[in-house]
Amino acid sequence: MKQSKVQKGLFLLMLALIIIPILFPFVWMLMSSFKTQVDIISWPPKFIFTPVMQNYNRVFFEQNFLRYMKNSVIVSVVSVMLSLVLGLPAAYSIARYKQQKLSMFILIARLMPGISFLMPWYIVFSRLRLMDSYVALILSHMLICLPLVVWVMAPYFDSVPRELEEAAMVDGLTQQRAFTKILLPLSGPGVVTATTLSFIFSWNNFMFSQVLSQQKTRTLPIAVYNFLSYVEVDWGAVMAAAVTIMAPAILLTMFFQKYVVKGLTMGAVKG
Template identity: 40%
Template sequence: MMGIMNLRMRRFLWNRMLDVLTYMILLVAIFPVGWMVLTSLKTSWDAQSLPPVWLFVPTFENYQALFSSGSTSSNFGGLLWNSVVVSFVSTVLSIVFGALAAYSLSRFRLKRGKDIAIWILSTRMFPPAATLVPVFMMMSWFDLIDTYAALIIPYTAFNLSFVVWMLKGFFDDIPVDLEESAMIDGCSRMSAFVRIILPLIAPGLAATAIICLMFSWNEFMFALVLSRNEVVTAPVIANQFITMYGVQWGELTAASTLMTAPVLIFAILVRNHMIKGLTMGSVK
């Protein structure tokens, strides 16, 4: 009896230790985001004071400065719109072309199909910075600099390999008998793909789309080099708050909060699909 009590006590203490460790890790992960939001609500003086000011009266002057006329970031609403257009279009294109490619690799016996799949994966390992100069030259030749296409095309290309490898695993888990039954009933292969297969991997599509959206939304390097005035995206604005006179922490954190909020809210709303999609197929 005492042995059972001691075992239960050890389990109880071990579970509480794991709970404390989990909360500590969660606190460390959330602290930078909380610090960013708090700093965005401080005055310019409080935001740069050392030691940090913990008790202060919240203000929205930093957010107002982002949209006020005469400031370097007065077009911040337009920058957010550019980010929405570029991220959404590139994500949709990546999912469409990636789903078709992944389905082909999963269902058709292609000559050297495994080599093609490995080559697609290798493009993901290639550092994007190494392609910056060639991509810039290509966009210059086609006169696409400072257009939506200059950003959408590279973002789609870099996300495509990730989409193919994510979705191929989902297609592999779906029995071929379902498509064959649908085609016997009169569906074409494309119709069976759209009506039968895609609904079955909807969680995987959602998870993949969310990750691609985050990649495109947060991308900075190509947006900085391939844009001038018309299609500048929101992450590029962070560079304007780091000046020779210092860092404008209030406006920088306000801009970062506005850039983080849409993706964070979207991820929270579809978190169930994202978790299901990422774990789907892990347990057979």
């Protein structure tokens, strides 16, 4: 019994050592978003203070963050949906027909730094007069989402027994219908995982929006620049903006976490 308590205590200690460094920046950011500028830069740091809402007032009323949020939602949702439409069949094809060259090409595209695509994208969209448009941002964000969808879903499709499709086709379904009626429902947790990760990467993307967007289509990560100047940095507003940007991604992850974990731990043909 004594040894069990010691082991439990050591486990809790190790868990705290892992969790505290991860959570501390988020807690500090959340606290700072409710502090005045004087409290934020004070030393030693103030952990007991009077919360204020002026930082969020500047974010939502002075800088019109709702417009930037609308732009981020449109770009992220559409780019993820298009990536699913193209990526799911591609992942199925790679898994079923062992298209290693195609999978390697997609992996290379995923591993290449995004900045290497900026100049070609800028030239193409400038010539097509698509700068500062949703089309430019959506296509550029698909460079992030599409390879991610393929590489998450290809192993998932590969784990589904081929006999399920063969049985469905014996019953009269075409291969395309078997894919939509049999494989996709069985791969639901994988689709949720790919969708969640793709959305988070698209939502937090800074580089493409910095170059390809202007005032009309500026997304949330770029809007943080409104609180930076050569004279000073409005740290309270920056922290409030950061909380606003991170909240949807955190809530989405927390909401779908149980479905992802459940799907990854149960067998695809379990029933």
